[in-house]
Amino acid sequence: MQSDITLMASRDDDDTDFGVKVETRPKTKRPPLYKVLILNDDYTPMEFVVHVLERFFGLSHAQAFEIMLTVHKKGVAVVGVFSHEIAETKVALVMDFAQRHQHPLQCTMEKE
Ligand code: TYC
Numbered sequence: 761m762q763s764d765i766t767l768m769a770s771r772d773d774d775d776t777d778f779g780v781k782v783e784t785r786p787k788t789k790r791p792p793l794y795k796v797l798i799l800n801d802d803y804t805p806m807e808f809v810v811h812v813l814e815r816f817f818g819l820s821h822a823q824a825f826e827i828m829l830t831v832h833k834k835g836v837a838v839v840g841v842f843s844h845e846i847a848e849t850k851v852a853l854v855m856d857f858a859q860r861h862q863h864p865l866q867c868t869m870e871k872e
Contacts, residue, residue: 780830792871795838798854799866800831808863813821813839841872 796817798809806828813824817839830837842850847869858865 772865785855791843793841794844794869795872796840796842796850796867796869797836798827798831798839798846799868800835801864801866804858804863804865807830809865812854812857814848814864816857 798812806818809828809831810821810824813827814821817824819827819839827837829837840847840850844848851867854865854867858867
């Protein structure tokens with residue numbers, strides 16, 4: 761909360777009562793954002809990663825393929841930026857999906 765202090769003369773007849781008016785305006789803070797990352801490994805099939813990116817991050821096939829290749833070559837890539845709750849949900853969904861298919865794919869989040 762930020763306060764501005766304004767000195768104001770009162771409108772009394774004698775003009776002697778100088779008051780202090782404290783105006784407050786709520787300072788709207790943007791919520792922190794979180795990057796969701798996927799990590800490379802030697803075992804998860806490329807097509808599975810592409811499918812995950814399409815399914816959970818709404819990427820086109822071409823975008824998903826490109827990001828998968830980036831992860832494969834560089835080790836890690838950001839797949840999206842979200843609020844804490846959405847990022848947490850995506851990570852949990854991806855980890856659960858990978859585990860159910862017995863792939864070691866790792867998905868994590870970090871504060872932007
Ligand atoms: N490196 C994997 C392979 O050669 C493919 C892969 C890409 C795995 C991206 C995980 O996040 C990943 N089959």
